[in-house]
Amino acid sequence: MASQDADAPPRVGGRPLDPRLLKYTRASRSFFAAIAAIGLAQTLVIVAFAWLLTRAIVGAIEGMPWGELSGILTSLAGVIVLRAALLWVRETVAARASARVQAQLRANLVEAVGELGPGWLARHNSAHLALTAGRGLDALDAYFARYLPQLAQTAIATPLIIAVMWWMDWISGLTVVLTIPLIPFFMILIGLATRAVQDKQWQTLRQLAARFADTVRGLSTLTVFGRQHRAVASIQRITERYRDQTMRVLRVSFLSGFALELLASLSVAIIAVSIGFRLLEGELALLVGLFVLLLAPEAYLPLRQVGVQFHAAAEGVSATDDVFAVLDEAAARRADRPGAAGPTGAEPAAEADGAASGPLVLRDLRVRYGDRSLAPVDLRADAGELVLLEGPSGAGKSSVFAALRGAAEFDGEATLGGVALTGLRPDRWMAWAGQHPGLISGTVADNVALGAPSPDPATVARALTLAGAVDIDPARELGVQGAGLSGGQAQRVAVARAIHRYLSGAASVLALDEPSAALDAQTEDVLWQNLRGLADAGATVLLISHRTTARAYADRVVRLQTAEVPA
Numbered sequence: 001m002a003s004q005d006a007d008a009p010p011r012v013g014g015r016p017l018d019p020r021l022l023k024y025t026r027a028s029r030s031f032f033a034a035i036a037a038i039g040l041a042q043t044l045v046i047v048a049f050a051w052l053l054t055r056a057i058v059g060a061i062e063g064m065p066w067g068e069l070s071g072i073l074t075s076l077a078g079v080i081v082l083r084a085a086l087l088w089v090r091e092t093v094a095a096r097a098s099a100r101v102q103a104q105l106r107a108n109l110v111e112a113v114g115e116l117g118p119g120w121l122a123r124h125n126s127a128h129l130a131l132t133a134g135r136g137l138d139a140l141d142a143y144f145a146r147y148l149p150q151l152a153q154t155a156i157a158t159p160l161i162i163a164v165m166w167w168m169d170w171i172s173g174l175t176v177v178l179t180i181p182l183i184p185f186f187m188i189l190i191g192l193a194t195r196a197v198q199d200k201q202w203q204t205l206r207q208l209a210a211r212f213a214d215t216v217r218g219l220s221t222l223t224v225f226g227r228q229h230r231a232v233a234s235i236q237r238i239t240e241r242y243r244d245q246t247m248r249v250l251r252v253s254f255l256s257g258f259a260l261e262l263l264a265s266l267s268v269a270i271i272a273v274s275i276g277f278r279l280l281e282g283e284l285a286l287l288v289g290l291f292v293l294l295l296a297p298e299a300y301l302p303l304r305q306v307g308v309q310f311h312a313a314a315e316g317v318s319a320t321d322d323v324f325a326v327l328d329e330a331a332a333r334r335a336d337r338p339g340a341a342g343p344t345g346a347e348p349a350a351e352a353d354g355a356a357s358g359p360l361v362l363r364d365l366r367v368r369y370g371d372r373s374l375a376p377v378d379l380r381a382d383a384g385e386l387v388l389l390e391g392p393s394g395a396g397k398s399s400v401f402a403a404l405r406g407a408a409e410f411d412g413e414a415t416l417g418g419v420a421l422t423g424l425r426p427d428r429w430m431a432w433a434g435q436h437p438g439l440i441s442g443t444v445a446d447n448v449a450l451g452a453p454s455p456d457p458a459t460v461a462r463a464l465t466l467a468g469a470v471d472i473d474p475a476r477e478l479g480v481q482g483a484g485l486s487g488g489q490a491q492r493v494a495v496a497r498a499i500h501r502y503l504s505g506a507a508s509v510l511a512l513d514e515p516s517a518a519l520d521a522q523t524e525d526v527l528w529q530n531l532r533g534l535a536d537a538g539a540t541v542l543l544i545s546h547r548t549t550a551r552a553y554a555d556r557v558v559r560l561q562t563a564e565v566p567a
Helices: 020-024 027-062 066-122 126-138 140-168 170-179 182-217 219-224 228-280 286-335 397-404 444-448 457-466 487-503 521-536 548-553
Strands: 360-369 372-374 377-381 386-390 409-416 430-433 509-513 540-544 556-559 564-566
Touching: 020 027, 020 066, 020 286, 027 066, 027 140, 027 286, 066 126, 066 140, 066 286, 126 140, 126 182, 126 286, 140 170, 140 286, 170 228, 170 286, 182 219, 182 228, 182 286, 219 228, 228 286, 360 397, 377 386, 377 540, 377 556, 386 397, 386 521, 386 548, 397 409, 397 509, 397 540, 430 487, 444 457, 444 487, 457 487, 457 521, 487 509, 487 521, 509 521, 521 540, 521 548
Parallel strands: 386 540, 386 556, 430 509, 509 540
Antiparallel strands: 360 372, 360 377, 360 409, 372 564
């Protein structure tokens, strides 16, 4: 992931402002119009403030009548209040826009990940995605509240103030034009020298998130093998490296800030000395000289602040780059799929009324994993049939299910009712239970009816009964990842979840991967009988099992052989 130096030329994907921000977030469009208007108003207020303050000082020196001077001072106070009000309005607009943009980007990211499918997700680190969608997008607050308003202010205020200075005193205006390029020049030099440092900082943070997630997930295994202390030490080393790199970035930021302030101060000093000599020689009026001198720091300030503020926004910018990369990939996938119906890859209208159904046919289906592919599979499963997949470990039985649910790439033909599975979302036709239950915190009923808009308690109870889990209370509270159930109970709840999806009409095909692996013989037999009953009632049941007892209930047995061929 690309990262940015604090004072490098601000860029998102190499540009000050990435057009994809406008493409993927509607809220940003009105935001840019608002901050442009506010920036123009702030510039006019700055010029008015300098002019009124100059008039008041010169008037006091020249003995201006109190009535006229008090009017100028009243106007000056009004300008000060207006300037404070504009700052408040800018902060409010930026905060609201940031919240809306974050929400839209997160929603678009979730939709894109869902559209890209489990296969894409399996090739990417979920901890990195979580970090990007969480902390990364939260950092957009600084991007919207500070950097973008300052960028707009620079684009508007700097040329206008220089123009006013040139109009009043062309020598001072020329001095600003000649010296102001030094600021972005040094920003570029500093950015080129330190970009790698900040890139390492963000990469280390991603590595820390991934390592922490992996350690927590496998903590029980690490404890059993006595390796928990090594895992903790590894996290400590990465944390220390992240701290060290963060301090390096801060040191560079402070150093660059000092350099920019020094350049701006020297430039203003040159203008001040020039004005002073010309005032002494009588070549310049006090009113003009003081007005130009008050405007000089304001001409340099916006450009300096762009570099300073980008430091706070760099993390959000980097995270936005990652989000855009995912959204672009989803858009490219959508463009390659003519049947897609909308920006989020919604399913065709033909699927909208219920679950897709029909014969499931696989012809010469070869699951691909990198540079290898598994042996071809031919299979047909009609409504009312229970088809059993058998084969030695490693033959690719679970891989076939992974291909059906979009978690693995494949070659060959796979259709449901004559429609290619690549054009159907798995959740529109498939109810799946894998070897890992994948339960969540909440009640058993919540897990069984997962995804259902309005769960029916009777359907939940029936699903548990058919899964051989009649002894499990639907109201039972579970912890994280289903904590509180034994392995066999968790497996039965996962099977009940798949059955519930079929019973509720959301799927026409039941695909169960080793559903009896943790069951005793009696419970297993009950499960086989109930699955046979579902098939007899019209369900299409695909079953993977090493248990020979399943053969007695199957209409057809498809045996897979271990074989790999070049992809």
